[in-house]
Amino acid sequence: MATQIVMDRTGDSRHFFEHTDPYGLAEAEQRFKELTGQGFTAATRTAAGDLKVVRSFDPTADETLFYPRLVGG
Template sequence: MAIQIVMDDTGDSRHFFEQTDPKGLAEVERRFKQLTDQGFTAATRKAGSELKVTRSFDPTAEETLFYPRLVGG
């Protein structure tokens, strides 16, 4: 089972899905596009590897972490 973790100002939300389920993959791909269009940065991890920033949806990633753009001032 894979997971998408979305970090925001309220904490985080976790969305688990089966990578073999076409309907579930369509939903997580939609969420990926929606969040990255909103300015979130996405980083993926496959089993035993480090996080890697990505700009495209990877259905084979075990974990995708979304974090908001940093705002300075």
């Protein structure tokens, strides 16, 4: 089961889907496009456990983390 984790100022939310479910994959890809379109950065975990920024939806990723842009001031 794959997970999309969305971080925001209230904490995080998790969205689960199966790699083999076409409906779940379509929903996950749509969520990816919406969040990155809103300015969220998407990252997947590498085999070594590090995060790697991604610019397009990867249907094989087990975990994708979305975090908002940092705002300084």
